[in-house]
Amino acid sequence: MESKEYKLLEKLYFERIGGTDKELEACHIIQDELKQLGLESYIEDFDVVTNHVSKVSLEVLKPYQKTYEATAYMGCVNTQGLVGELCYFESDNAVSKKQVCGKIALVNGYLGMKTFKAITEAKAVGFITYNGNIDREENDLDPRELRESLQEFGNLPGVNIRVEDAMEMVAKGASEVRIVVEQTIEKVSSHNLICDITKESEDMIVCTAHYDSVPHSKGAYDNATGSVCLYGLAKELKDKKLAHNLRLIWCGSEERGLLGSKAYVAAHQEEMENIKLCVNVDMIGSIMGRRIAVCTSDMSLVHYMDYFGKIKGFPIEVSQGVYSSDSTPFADNGVPAVSFARITSPGTGEIHSRYDVMEHLSESMLLQDTSFICEFVSEMANSFVIPIPKEIPDNMKEEIDKYYGRDLKKKEEEDKKA
Ligand SMILES: [Zn+2]
Numbered sequence: 465m466e467s468k469e470y471k472l473l474e475k476l477y478f479e480r481i482g483g484t485d486k487e488l489e490a491c492h493i494i495q496d497e498l499k500q501l502g503l504e505s506y507i508e509d510f511d512v513v514t515n516h517v518s519k520v521s522l523e524v525l526k527p528y529q530k531t532y533e534a535t536a537y538m539g540c541v542n543t544q545g546l547v548g549e550l551c552y553f554e555s556d557n558a559v560s561k562k563q564v565c566g567k568i569a570l571v572n573g574y575l576g577m578k579t580f581k582a583i584t585e586a587k588a589v590g591f592i593t594y595n596g597n598i599d600r601e602e603n604d605l606d607p608r609e610l611r612e613s614l615q616e617f618g619n620l621p622g623v624n625i626r627v628e629d630a631m632e633m634v635a636k637g638a639s640e641v642r643i644v645v646e647q648t649i650e651k652v653s654s655h656n657l658i659c660d661i662t663k664e665s666e667d668m669i670v671c672t673a674h675y676d677s678v679p680h681s682k683g684a685y686d687n688a689t690g691s692v693c694l695y696g697l698a699k700e701l702k703d704k705k706l707a708h709n710l711r712l713i714w715c716g717s718e719e720r721g722l723l724g725s726k727a728y729v730a731a732h733q734e735e736m737e738n739i740k741l742c743v744n745v746d747m748i749g750s751i752m753g754r755r756i757a758v759c760t761s762d763m764s765l766v767h768y769m770d771y772f773g774k775i776k777g778f779p780i781e782v783s784q785g786v787y788s789s790d791s792t793p794f795a796d797n798g799v800p801a802v803s804f805a806r807i808t809s810p811g812t813g814e815i816h817s818r819y820d821v822m823e824h825l826s827e828s829m830l831l832q833d834t835s836f837i838c839e840f841v842s843e844m845a846n847s848f849v850i851p852i853p854k855e856i857p858d859n860m861k862e863e864i865d866k867y868y869g870r871d872l873k874k875k876e877e878e879d880k881k882a
Pocket of ligand 1 (some may be wrong): 674686687718746747789
């Protein structure tokens with residue numbers, strides 16, 4: 465058995481970084497498939513940045529000399545040679561914050577907003593992060609980005625290195641390092657692909673899935689599977705009579721900070737009143753795992769989804785919460801949202817690395833997931849009145865604010881005033 469869905473998954477199986485030609489190629493592949501279904505679609509561009517790095521290095525100067533391969537943080541300030549004492553910034557605690565003042569911080573793994581805020585507040589002068597897993601034979605060195613949301617707290621020169629190198633530096637007591645970053649930033653385009661299945665009424669349901677991937681990953685599971693699910697919805701629902709508008713949006717640059725869905729809601733503010741629901745699909749079809757539906761909505765949708773799974777005999781854990789994906793910008797603009805995923809069980813598949821591969825996926829799981837999501841979308845799109853209250857409850861608003869780091873930013877503003 466090889467379904468059209470699975471064939472499309474195979475076609476999308478390549479690195480598709482937001483803002484690159486490869487991402488656009490993936491966009492065109494999906495658009496061609498829609499055309500073969502007899503469906504028109506259109507592309508909306510939005511700006512993202514890219515960098516051209518002319519120099520980047522990390523050297524340990526004391527107590528031993530060694531140069532480690534490093535990538536520059538896109539968007540960080542340039543330095544022709546920042547020499548400083550190294551401080552292993554283990555966590556955001558008072559002792560580490562005092563120790564890191566005037567030094568270059570080596571932080572644990574990924575640079576989150578909270579950590580970046582801590583090191584800038586503590587007056588660190590530069591930073592080093594790492595990626596990978598020490599037990600892997602080989603770790604790809606990821607390029608990283610100092611996102612605009614982080615730059616609001618400040619800007620420092622920063623580089624990313626491999627986990628084995630970070631461990632060596634700590635084990636050998638690296639105490640003085642030099643960072644060089646020279647890059648220029650350029651604006652390029654990323655793309656959302658939009659397809660209207662029906663235009664029947666004022667009310668609209670949007671279905672979203674991102675089709676970009678991170679560097680070094682062919683993004684089979686994250687999120688060619690969701691992209692294929694949307695294609696499955698198009699195939700299944702295109703000839704059905706639906707009561708409400710149904711729009712499918714394949715979002716670009718999700719992995720770079722939900723940029724596609726943020727651009728969509730910014731460019732379509734006038735639609736927000738009419739969009740009654742966002743159904744987002746991010747990572748399904750894994751061989752092993754558990755199905756989840758995360759509802760950024762009031763509890764009535766949570767209960768409904770739970771009943772729906774039980775009625776259909778589809779095992780799914782339903783919860784109220786914020787899912788880190790393209791559903792969130794919609795919810796942040798007052799649109800109730802539900803994100804579907806099949807989360808891999810421990811050790812059976814990972815994301816955001818070269819190990820996100822087809823071999824961990826199952827055609828039948830992918831089709832089962834797609835079919836369940838399709839039944840739900842079809843039920844909503846055919847409702848006499850879309851039954852979901854058009855409101856985001858306060859507890860969800862709070863969680864969305866936390867997700868965007870607005871609580872941290874608010875605190876910073878208050879601190880500045882004080
Ligand atoms: Zn994803």
